[in-house]
Amino acid sequence: MPIFWRLWLTASGTMAIAILLFVGLSLLQFRTVQRTLLTERVAVLARNTAEPFEAALGLGLPLSSVRNAEALLERARQTDDAIISIDLIGADNDVLRHIGEAEASDPTGRNGGPQSATSRFESGRFYSTSPLSGPNGEAAGAIRITLDATDSVIRLWAMGAELLVSAAGFLLVGTLLIGAALRWAFSVEISAYRSIEADAELFETDTWREGGGGTGTGGELWRMLRAAQSRYREAR
Incomplete structure (x- = not known):
């Protein structure tokens, strides 16, 4: 019954491709949601951290003159265990204050200067920059937060494994159902073919x-x- 096997393999292959596309799109959507939540979480923390520094800027004081800058940054870092480091960036994109792991800072400016609010993932870490506004609304510095994104990556892999296991189960059941349906639909033809x-x-x-x-x-x-x-x- 070559025609039966060809139909079965074609239908099963089509279903497998559809399931894989669904798994891939689901993972992309899940990753997008994870990164959006992480970005919003860090943005809230950055804005709360920026408030005292913007208050000083509003009085015309330079960021380098804020005496308790390190204490403010440390207090912000302790609000989230996933935070690796926090940098206070000056208007020239130089690091004025740093709290946390020394190698975790991102002083190269690859994540954007103090004029822009940017974020990026790299090597299991999330870098976010939130600008500080001066008294006239100009960019006077930034708060740069480095976050450990390992948990987000682990959740993504766990979701991928769960989806693949479910997809394998659906594919197995679907393949068996397709085979049974084809045998039922072509039972007369199969019987005649066997007789011939x-x-x-x-x-x-x-x-x-x-x-x-x-x-x-x-x-x-x-x-x-x-x-x-x-x-x-x-x-x-």
């Missing part, structure tokens, strides 16, 4: 037996051939 196949095998066997001096076993094709030969001889 059996008759063809019997005919081949009877032909070899007759060639060896024996007699056939009475397959349908063989009987039809013998009847045709008899009618031919009678007609002569």
Whole structure:
């Protein structure tokens, strides 16, 4: 039944591709949601951290003159265990104060200068920059937060594994159902094909037996051939 197997494989392959596309799109959507939540979480923390510094800027004081800057940054860092470091960035994109791991800071400016609010993921870490506004609304500095995004990555992998297991189960059940449906839909054709196949095998066997001096076993094709030969001889 080559046609049956081809139909089954085609239908099963189509379903497998559809399931894989669904898993991929679901993971992309989940990752987007995770990053959006993480971005919003860090943005709230950055704005709360920026308030005392913007108050000093509003009085015309430079950021470097804020005496308790490190204490303010440390208090903000302790509000979230995932925070690796917090940097106070000046208007020239230089690091004025740093709290946390020394190697965790991102002073190169790859995450954007103090004029822009930006964020990015890199090597399991999330870097976010929130600008500080001066008395006239100009960019006077920024708060740069480095967050450990390992938990977010782990959740993404866990979701991927869960979706793949579920997809494998759906694919197995769906493949079996497709096979059963095809057998039911083509039951008459399958039965006829098997009958023809059996008759063809019997005919081949009877032909070899007759060639060896024996007699056939009475397959349908063989009987039809013998009847045709008899009618031919009678007609002569």
